[in-house]
Amino acid sequence: MSKSDYLRLADAIAAEIAGGTLKPGDRLPPQRSFAYERNIAVSTASRVYAELLRRGLVVGEVGRGTFISGEARRGMAAPGEPRGIRIDLEFNYPLLSEQTALIAKSLAGLDQPAELAAALKQGTSGGTSAARSIAATYLSQGAWSPVPGHLVFTGNGRQAIAAALAATVPTGGRCGVEALTYPFIKGAAARLGISLVPLAMDDGGVRPDAVEKAHREAHLSAIYIQPAVQNPLGMTMTAARRADLLRVVEKLDLTVIEDHVYGFLDDEPPLAALAPDSCIVLDSLSKKAAPGLTLGFVIPPLRLRESVMAAVRSGGWTASGFAFAAAQRMMSDGTVAELTRLKRLDARARQKLAADRLSGFEIQANEKCYHLWLTLPPHWRSQSFVVAAARRDIALTPSTTFAVTPGHAPNAVRLALAAPAMDQLDGALQTLAAMLNAGEDDFYGTE
Numbered sequence: 001m002s003k004s005d006y007l008r009l010a011d012a013i014a015a016e017i018a019g020g021t022l023k024p025g026d027r028l029p030p031q032r033s034f035a036y037e038r039n040i041a042v043s044t045a046s047r048v049y050a051e052l053l054r055r056g057l058v059v060g061e062v063g064r065g066t067f068i069s070g071e072a073r074r075g076m077a078a079p080g081e082p083r084g085i086r087i088d089l090e091f092n093y094p095l096l097s098e099q100t101a102l103i104a105k106s107l108a109g110l111d112q113p114a115e116l117a118a119a120l121k122q123g124t125s126g127g128t129s130a131a132r133s134i135a136a137t138y139l140s141q142g143a144w145s146p147v148p149g150h151l152v153f154t155g156n157g158r159q160a161i162a163a164a165l166a167a168t169v170p171t172g173g174r175c176g177v178e179a180l181t182y183p184f185i186k187g188a189a190a191r192l193g194i195s196l197v198p199l200a201m202d203d204g205g206v207r208p209d210a211v212e213k214a215h216r217e218a219h220l221s222a223i224y225i226q227p228a229v230q231n232p233l234g235m236t237m238t239a240a241r242r243a244d245l246l247r248v249v250e251k252l253d254l255t256v257i258e259d260h261v262y263g264f265l266d267d268e269p270p271l272a273a274l275a276p277d278s279c280i281v282l283d284s285l286s287k288k289a290a291p292g293l294t295l296g297f298v299i300p301p302l303r304l305r306e307s308v309m310a311a312v313r314s315g316g317w318t319a320s321g322f323a324f325a326a327a328q329r330m331m332s333d334g335t336v337a338e339l340t341r342l343k344r345l346d347a348r349a350r351q352k353l354a355a356d357r358l359s360g361f362e363i364q365a366n367e368k369c370y371h372l373w374l375t376l377p378p379h380w381r382s383q384s385f386v387v388a389a390a391r392r393d394i395a396l397t398p399s400t401t402f403a404v405t406p407g408h409a410p411n412a413v414r415l416a417l418a419a420p421a422m423d424q425l426d427g428a429l430q431t432l433a434a435m436l437n438a439g440e441d442d443f444y445g446t447e
Contacts (some may be wrong), residue, residue, distance in 0.1 A: 010051040025384030028066045059400040060407025086393035087428045092416035093291040106335040119325035125312040127153045138331040144273035146299045152308045154296035157284030159317035162188045164257045166311035169221040176223035180402040198404040204241040208248040222255040229262035232402045232414040234366035246275045265368045295327040350417040357429035370418040
C-alpha cells in the first residue's frame with residue numbers, strides 16, 4: 001500500500017469522527033482486527049493508527065486500547081485556552097477574593113505620567129540592574145540565592161521554558177523529560193525541532209538510572225524536570241533523590257532545565273542550590289500573582305546566560321516595560337510574598353476538601369499543591385470520563401495530555417483545584433464522586 005493510500009484510510013477515519021459516526025470515547029478495534037476488516041497489512045494498520053495519534057484524533061491507554069479523543073473535534077491533543085465551561089478543573093490559576101485589592105494597592109500611582117512614561121519603555125531580556133536585584137531577592141529560597149547578574153527575563157513562564165530549551169538543545173537534539181509532564185513542553189520542543197525522550201519515574205520523581213539509560217541510548221543534551229510540586233503528579237523530590245540525580249547529571253555533563261513555577265507552594269529550594277553550574281531555574285509570576293500579570297524568570301549559569309538572552313531576543317519573548325514596572329513594585333513591597341502566603345493556605349484547604357470528597361478513590365496528592373491525580377476505576381476510561389464531566393459543565397484534563405509517548409498514558413485524569421470558588425469546587429467534586437461510583441454505563445452519554 002502506498003503512502004497516499006494509508007493517509008486516505010486515516011482521512012476516512014477522521015471523516016467518521018468529524019461526522020459523528022465515531023464519538024469521543026469510542027474504542028477502535030485492535031490493529032490486527034482493523035487490518036483484517038480493511039484487508040490491509042498489520043504494518044499498514046499500525047501506520048494508520050500512528051497518523052491518527054499524530055493528529056490528536058485518538059489516544060492510547062495502557063492495557064486498554066485506542067480510543068477516539070475527547071478533543072477530536074478541536075483537533076488538539078493538549079489544552080490551549082480556557083473554554084468557558086462553568087467549573088474549570090483543567091486550568092490551574094489560583095485566584096483569591098482579596099488578591100485584586102492587594103495588587104491594586106501595590107500598583108497605585110503607576111498611572112501617574114512620570115511613572116507611566118518609564119513603564120511604557122521597551123523592556124530588554126536582561127532587564128535593569130534594579131529589576132535584577134529586586135527579582136533575585138524575591139526569588140531567593142532557603143539555601144538558594146540567585147546571582148542578580150545571571151537573571152534573564154521573558155514575558156511569561158512558557159516563554160522561559162522555550163528560551164531554555166532553545167539555548168541548551170540544538171535543532172535535531174534530544175531532551176529528557178518526565179514520562180508524565182507539563183504539556184507545553186511537547187509543543188515547544190516540536191516547534192524547535194527537538195525530540196523529547198521520556199524518563200521513567202517512581203514515587204520520588206525521575207529515576208537517576210532512567211537518565212543514564214536515556215543518555216546512553218539517545219545522547220541527551222539536557223533534561224527538563226519539575227523537582228518541586230510536579231505537574232501533574234504533585235510530588236516533591238526528597239533530598240536523597242535530589243543528590244542521586246545530580247550525581248548522575250554531573251557525571252554525564254547534562255544541563256538540568258528546572259521548572260520551579262509551582263515551587264512557591266513548597267519550602268524546598270531549587271536543585272541549583274546544590275549544583276548551580278548544572279541547572280537553569282525557571283519561574284514566573286502568573287501563579288503567584290495573577291494570570292493577567294506575567295513575567296518570566298530564567299536563572300542560568302553564567303556560561304549559558306548569553307545563549308539564553310539570544311534565544312529570548314530571537315524568539316520575540318522579551319517582557320514589556322509595563323510588566324517589569326508592575327512586577328518590581330509587587331516583589332519589592334511584599335505583595336507577592338503575601339499572595340504566596342495566602343495561596344499556600346488556600347491550596348491546603350482545597351486539598352483537604354478534595355481528599356474528603358474523593359475518599360475511597362485512588363488519588364495521588366500533595367497537601368501543599370493545587371492539583372491532584374485521580375486514577376480511574378476499571379469501569380471508566382480517561383477520555384470518556386472527561387467527556388462525561390464536560391456534559392456536567394466540569395472541565396478536566398485526561399492523562400494523555402501529560403504523556404510524552406502516545407499510547408502510554410495511564411487510566412487517570414488531573415484535577416486542577418485552583419480556579420473555582422470553594423462552593424463550586426465542592427459541588428464539582430461531589431458530582432465526580434457520584435460519576436465514579438455509578439460507572440460509565442450510567443453516566444456517559446446521558447444529559
